[in-house]
Amino acid sequence: MSKEEKNCWTCGYKEEVPGSCHISCMRIWEDMQPPKAKSTRYYLFPMNFDPVWQEEKCKGWTKKRDPIKTKQFSPLERVFGVLGRRL
Structure with missing residues (x-):
């Protein structure tokens, strides 16, 4: 994939x-x-990932964010995202 x-x-x-x-x-x-x-x-998707490791094109890509389709991570999810695979 390019x-x-x-x-x-x-x-x-x-x-x-x-x-x-x-x-x-x-x-x-x-x-x-x-x-x-x-x-x-x-690649801890969707919290902490590097798109270089992605195998396929993302079907959810868009230029502008839709508030209805936007997730808000909890503070605990944010901590896990920052720590990544170090746990």
Whole structure:
């Protein structure tokens, strides 16, 4: 898959993960399957992941965030997202 297809960096649902070069996805994924990963070591989707490890094009990409489809992580989920696979 080309870099153009791994477009999470330009998505409206992208948010930065504090203290990490990874990102989080704020989209609600109940209505479709999230993108699969080559390795789960650097891909804790949707909380803390690197799109480089993504195998397929994301079907939820959009330029502008839809408030109805936006998830708000709890403070505990945010901590787990920052810690990633270190637990």
